Each structure stands twice: as structure tokens, then as C-alpha cells.
Amino acid sequence: MHPKSQVVFDLSAILNYPIQLVVHSWHSARPLRWFSRNDDGIVAEGRFLEAPGLPLFTLEDDRGARVSDGIPEGILVIARLMPAMDFELAQACAVSEAAWELAENSPLLFILLVDYARRQALCVEEFEQLLALKRTVILDKVGLPASKSLVRLINRIELSPLLPWELEDVVKSLSQPEFLSLLRHHPSVHLNHLRFLLRQRQPLWPGMLYLVDKHSSALDITWLCRMIRDTLNMAAGNRQMLERVSSRQALQELHDLLVGRFNSMGSDAKRAAHAEALVQEHGNFPAPPFPIIDGIEPLASWLELLEEGSSMRHCVGSYDTFVALGEVFIYRMMQPERLTISLEYRNNRWIVGEVRGSRNANPSPGALDIIRRWVER
Template identity: 25%
Template sequence: MIIGQEFCSLHQGTGMLTLDLRDLYGFEGGLVRIAPWHDRLLVERMDKHGWVQDDTALDYPLITEATETLPKGHPMRRFCEGLPAWASDTARPFRINQLRLLRILSVDPKAQELAVNAPIVFWLLAECLGDQASTEDILGLTRCRRRDILGKALGDSSNSLLNFLCKLDKFSYELTDLERLRLLVAGKAWVGLRHMGRLNWQVLKLFLKQDDWLDYSGVRRLLHVPQGAVALERFNQWKRVAGDIQRIAAVLQLQPLTERLKQVRDHAQLRRLHDTLTARLNRQRALEIEGRFQKPFPLAPLPGDQVIQPITNVSDLLDEGTAMHHCVASYIDLIFEGKSFIYKVLAPERATLQIVRLPDGKLRVGQLKLACNAETSQETVNQVSNWFNTVYKPSQTSNNQPFY
């Protein structure tokens, strides 16, 4: 937090930092003062009766890089420089409740040991105190066992939860962390994770937004991925393939495979299940489909060439699905309805291309996939782009849309 000098002042005699945020907040509670370290960092706000203690009146991190780069004479920087270096270093990682944690350290310096060895438990100390905590309240709390602190803050004082929290990496101590942690504990989702090793909290937070995905063994394994963006990409791939599996199962008139999917341990096993069902779809329904659709597909709207060739009948579509290990056969109804058209791409990579006709008649590229629904190279995308923009003439629709 950076506050202009016009909004704060440091009293030379008492060492109190006063913040006048009434113009920003628009109410009297915006006048706040903080006592110096030797007075236990007591936070008070002004109300109609005078100064009253309110530990929640100011919840902005004081120990930040931004504060340290303020001009030397800035009251906030001078106030923070009056704090012991060890206390500032201890409180620095905590983005919310930082001032309350500093107050705890000023009352009981031994709490630093908890901050070092069980930082999440230390962080939760602030959630166990009211808005007018006394020195006795703080000392009584810091002398509690760690699991009893968890019981006060999260409603669960089990050793299992304590051990689980100690395995969380990349915890950022933001407000969203507190919200997600409460959700995790209240929903008991952590119980299924307690026997796993170190867990990336930033990835776990992403999964907590999704419905029941932590019930899936293969998804839980992604909690070990160190990069959150990589884990999210793999998770989206997992959802996509799992969705295809459920759709193929429905076409085959099988029961939903949700419970089986929960037991799949990794993406390779998921892909094998997908390919097995796809092959079964192609084998089991080949005769049925060919007997049902004893006619060619509607004429493809775009002519092919030596590299990109339209698939014109059911038999060739089934062969494409078998050769490429995907479920393109499930698009038969859309093809006969004139809503989708399938093409073989022979170079620079072997791929399958979907052209989609929109309700207004415009044509757009749908999916472009390698075998097993893998992504194509940019060279293949460019090849298809050039073909599409060449053969798709503006006169074919009222408003031509170029590829991508």
C-alpha cells in the first residue's frame, strides 16, 4: 500500500502513525492510528466518542517493496523502519492480516518460531482474534497447540489437517487463499489428498473452482506440477478427452463412465481408454451405420486438392476414425444435416479437418487435429489457412469470414 504524505503523519513524541483516509473512505472510521513497536502496534480508529481499539481497521501490508522505496522522509517508511528487522522479515510474506501478525510478534516474539516452522498456522492466528484483542488474548493464543489454533480458525483440530497444511507449497497468503482454504477444509476435499507428497497450492486453488474434479486420480496427480499454467493446460486437456469419452459412451449406449474415469491415473491411460472406445465405436457401428446411411454425404462446400481431400461417404469416415484414433464417426448426423464437413489433410502432417456451416450459412474452420486429437504444427495451420482462404470465395456467402 502506498499512501501519499498528505494522508499520513508520524508523531515525533509518541511515534504513532496516523492515517487520515476519510476523504477516500467517506466516513469517520477512515481516521486510524497505529502505536509504535514498543506499544505493541495497537490499532485505533476514531469514532464519535474518541479513539477506540479496532485491530481490523487497517488491513494493508506495510512491509512491502513499495514502502521501502518511498522517500526517506515519508511517515510510513519511517514508521516501518522503526520495526525490528527480524519482525519485518517474518511478516513480509503475509499479504493480509500482516499488521495483526506484527502485533502478535510484538507481544510474543517467540511466535516467530511458529512463523518459520508452520507459516500457515501462524498466518491463521490473526483469524482467531477479535477486533479488540488484549495482550492476554494474544499470549493465550500463541501458547496453544498448533492443531488447537487450526480448530479455532478452521473448525478442524486434527493432526491430519496440520500435517496436510505443512505439505502445501507456493502459498501466497492472499485473501483468496483464505477463502479457498476454508472451502477446502469445510468440504473435506483435503482428506483425499492427505497421503500425497508436496502439493502446489496455486494449482490446487484452480481445481477447487471445478466441480468434483479432485475426485479424479489423474487430476490429483497434476497437483505436483510446479508451474500453474502448465497444470491448467493439462487439466483442460484432461477435461476435453474425458468429455469425448463420455460422449462416445453415450453413442455406444453404455452407462456413464464417471467412476471408471475417476480411477484413471494419468493422461496416457486416459488416452488408451479413449482409443479403445473409439475403436469399438468404429467396429461395432460400421455395419449398422453403413446400413442406415446407404447414400453418400452431402456435397462438400469447398473443393479439395492434392493435400486436403473431402470425405464423401460413411465408409471413408469410419476408416478415418480408425486410422487417426479419434471419434470423428460420431459426427455422422451433423454431416448429413449439412452442419459439418470432414476433410483429410495429408501434408505437412496427417490430420483431420472439420469445416462447420454456421446458422447464417457462413463457413468456418472447426477442429484441426492430428492422430489421437493431438495439436497440429503452425505449418499445418498455415497450409489449411491458405487453402481455406483460396477456395472459400466471398460470393459463396453474404459475408466471407477468413480462416481464423
Template identity: 65%
Template sequence: MHTDTVEFDLSQVLNYPITVRIKGWHSDQPLQWTSFNDDGLVAEGVFLEAPGLPLFTLGDDKGQRLCDAIPADINAICGLMPAMDFQLAQACAVSAAARQLASDAPLLFLLAVDYARQQPLSVDAFEQLLTFRRADILNAAGLRGSKSLARLVGRLKLSPMMPWELDDVRRALQQPDFLALLRHHPEVHLNHLRLLLRVRRPLWPGMLCLVNEYTQAADLTWTYRMIRDTLNLAGGNERVLAQVNSREDLQDQHDRFIERFNRQNHRNSEEKRLELAQELEEEHGEYPQPPIAPVEGIEPLTSWLELLEEGATMRHCVGSYDVAVAGGEVFIYRMISPERLTISLEHRNNAWVVGEVRASCNANPSPDTLERVRRWVNL
């Protein structure tokens, strides 16, 4: 056996006798793998085919890991998509040109590897692909093969992502309105694409200043909600966001509209709210049914009138959520005890998840109560 080979006995993991042998980075065929049992060869991997287990960072019986012998710059590329780390390392091992593309334009490299994996391409065919102009590699990967898009993709910074996000990236880079904004922004990042895909409309130049490479998923969701809520409070008037160039600007604009909305809603008599509720029913139809059964202390809102009254009582903007509620994107509950809270659930990936949980005037709930809400939703 080659001295630069790592062997994994997976018999105890899989409950049947199987061993995977993988050639190391400095071997004549980096990351080529075979699996075998007592009877001999079981399977032999081909180019851009992983063994099917997270062996890239797994240690063998001697504590050796495949990634330990791989150069740091290639490990960094593999870390951009941990679910495909093995294939990305295989692709980097093909040639100096592959490693150079991975360093110069990580996103283009990921798109090229994903394309090669789906075809699938042989090692020779992948090497041939790498000889193409970068615009032509984009074209092969399903995007417009233009020099300007190649330049944009080349300077777009990445953070760790899932393989399915490459489809989102392709969709974003096929939108002319998105590209018009991105081309003029000095530092473009994957988070900008994520925000654009969440918001879609409206688009304005300062929008890209709301996120950066350090923005976490929770902050991205907060930004999307603030844009959505501000637009709802403004009656869909997109111009109110035109001068928003920072998260602070967005918060200030949002708070101004909340204050105005709550003043108006609080002053409205019960008779006036009944009229508004009737208008909402005429616009949206009957109030939706609750998606999750209530429990003690938590109950669903059951009418457009209750939605308006919840906003007036709690002095926040939930009364403006009629479009999202009618569209099945959001459903509102109220907690009566142990705290008085408004709970919004959001429909994502065919499941209902906790969106926002707010006390009066958008105050935060206690950690214990928030955990109780999450347990209820996850029952």
C-alpha cells in the same frame, strides 16, 4: 510523534482531509493506527483491523514503507495473503509464539488469524489461543482437531491466495476422501486442494501428481478440463484414469479417446447422428438457449445434432460435452470467420467466461482471433 511512525496524508486520494498515522514494527505497539483530520481524532484501529487501504506497501511522503522495516520472514508470510497483509503482520507482532507458528505452519497460522479476526479476539485472547495444542487451534478454526490433520496442515505448502480461499481450504480438509489421498502424498500444496475441489470425482492416487507448487491457474484449469473430457469420452468409466500418474499420461489417455470418438463419430451417417441427437434430447431435454448474443462471424450451436456435427467436422471432443452443456456449465459457439473455430464458454462465479477456443484437431487459434473472442465475451 514516535520516530518509528509512518504517516499518510490521504486527502487527495479520498477527496476530504484525512491522515492515517501507523506505528512501525519497532515501536512499542507495532502497526497500531489512528486517523485524524483538522478537528482531531477520527478513528483508532483495534487488533486485526486494517486501515482499509493498501498502506502496507505504500510509501509516505519521504518514501518510507511499513514493510521496509519488517523482517523478511514476516513479509513472506504477509505475501501469502496480500489482502490481509496488515492483519497478518499485526498477528506476527503479538509474540514469539505467533511468529514461530507462522514459520512452522503457515496455513494453520492463517486459519488462526482468520478465526481471531472473525470473532473478534483481543490481543490477549489471541495470545491465549496460541498456547493451545495445534490440534486444538484447528478445532477452534472449524476443523477436526486431530493430530494427523495438524501434521498434514503443518506440511501443506502455500502460494499467494485470497481470503475467501480459506473457506475452500476448510471444505477440502473436511472431506475424508481428500484427506486419504493427501496424507500419503509426499509434497502437499495448496494447488492439490484447488484441484480436488474442482474435480471432486473421480479420485485416484496418481491424481495428485498432476499438479505441484509451481502449477499456475491456467495449468490447473487445463488439468481439470482434461480429466473432465477424458471421463466424458469414456462414458463416465472412472477406471480409465486409474493408471494416470502424470500430465503426459493424462494427455495420452485423452488423445486416445478423442481419436476413437472422432473415428466413430465421423463414420456415423447423418441418420445415425440424428438418432444420437434424439437420444440426447430424451436424456437432457431441449438444447439450452445461448447465454451471450452472437456477433458477425460467431454463432451459437442450437441443437444436440449441431453439437455432434461440430465435433465430427472439427475432429475434436466437443461432441462429448452434452452433460456439461445440459447442466449449464458450458455453452458452445462456432466461429465461421475470420477462422473456423469452436468456442466453449464456461459459467463461473455467475458469469460466462472464455473456456477453450480450438481449431480443427484441437489446433490453437491465432492470437488476434483469440483476443477478438475475449472482447466479444466481455462486451
């Protein structure tokens, strides 16, 4: 029988050689310390804030004992905020009451501190010395301005699960004075607000933070950024039009109003004159990046771009600058349904950007599958 202070995992069948992973339980003298052993003795022993290579919540031995058994639920909540560091976060909480107090009162600052200690390969004693510092000094250690107001702001930020690379993004966003001036005055700050600001960057206005909340998905934030880009583009860069926007409905209404104005050029002669002006501004319409297939064809001129927006009643006619810069190319699907396809050039390859029907209607799953397979091919 294994001692209750240890959870033992036999990895022999997985790794094809005899080896066991031994993890000290939460109630042991050395919580979550671990080592691996074989018949000859200890093979490797984990340092402080070094995970054994398996996620905390998957570690269960042949008796049904789990490493997470006995860990207080509040600490498990912190660990779940960053699955890639769940073991390290739980282990750091076990260091002292000061560690758990920081994790409970300021989970984002705690996660940043544990990440810093992990990257610096600090020992337990060095980590305890960090915990004894003022929180403004801790901010400086993790790469943020040593400000009392920032300490208060970080304490207020509600979190959702973080991906590893997002910690660097958090530091970037909380280092921007223009972001902080908005965040400090918002009544309920969530991690999604940082994601949105870093993705949007400009323009910024007081009501924009009301466009996202804790329920906003990555797709929601992408949609918002595109709507803001398109609205500002149709407004000829007039940022004052966005100053009154503080809800998604208001943003949609402003966007639709500008779409109607942009596409209502009147006669074909006026549209042709606008197209000629685009030729003078940008030169000839770019060549399509992908060949024609049955049902999908590229736009071939600035006039066709304007006509596509007018006939489909959306804002693609205002994409001339993006098309001219080679960042976007527009196709139209004629069958199985009428759609406008925006391809975007990112990381040296073309990907599907937006696919919209009349009045920005969503495409059917079948049509979207045809488009994706075409682009991938």
C-alpha cells in the same frame, strides 16, 4: 521531526480534509498500532487486528519512512502470503515469540488463526490465550478436525499468495476425508493441490495430485479439470481408465486415444444412427442462445455435433449431455479461421468456455477477440 517510533501519513490532500494517520513502527513499544488525528485530537484508533485501510507495503510517509521498515524479512514473507491481510498478519506476529513460532512453522494454520481472531474481534490477551493452546485445539477453533495427523499435514503445505475467499475453501478442502487420504500420502503438498481437489471433487485417484505442483496456474487447473471431465465423458464414466494417469502427458494421451475411438464411427450411416439415438435420448437439439453473425454459426442438430467433433478431431461430439442440459452450446467459426466455440452458462449468463481448432489447437488472438466481443455484445 516525527519520532522514530511513529510513521505519520498526511492524508489531507487525498481526503480533502485535514487528517493524519499515525502508525507505530515495528521497534516501538506497540508495533503496528495506529490512530488517526486532526487538529482537535485523535479521531479513531485501530483495535488489534484492525488494519488502517491501506496495504502494509504501500504505507510510506513524506520522509520516505515505511511501516514495513525494520520488520524481519521472515515476517514480511508471511504477510505477503495474503495481501488482503498483510497488516493484520504482521501485527499478529509481533504479539509474542509463540506467535512468530507458529507463523514460521505452520504458516497456513497461523493465517487461519489470525483470520479467526480478526473475525471474532479478539483482543491481544485473548489471542495470546489461543496461541497457548494445543495445535489440535487451534484446528477445532478455526473449523477443522482436531487431528494430530492434520496438524502434520498443514505444517507441510507450501503456500502461494491467498485471496480472501480462499480461506473458506481451504477449510472446506481440509475437512473432506477423501481429500485428506490423498494429501497425506503425497510427498510435496502445495496450496494448489487443495485448489485442484476442491475444483475437481470427483473422480479422485492416487496419481491425480501429480498433475499439479507449485507452478500450476489457475488456467492450468481449469484445463486439467476440463480434460478429466472430457476424458471421463468419452470413457462413458469408466473411472478405472484414469487410475493409471499420474502425469499431464498420460492424461493427454488417454484423452487423445478416446477422441480417436469416439470419432471413428466409420460410415455416415453409423454416425446418423448415433445422432438418431441422441434424439431419442435428449429430444430435439436446443435453440442457439445467440444470433448468427458473419463467420460464426450455431450447430443445429445432434448429427452436426458429431460431425463437428469428427471433422475437427476433438471431443466436442461427446458433449451431448451438457448441451441437452443447457449448460453448454456449440458454435463453429468459419472465418477468419476454422474453430469450434463452446459457450458455457454460468451465473445466469453465457460466457466463452473453450475455443479450439483442429486437434485442440489454440485460436489466434485475433479470432479469440472477435469471439469475446460477439459474446459480450
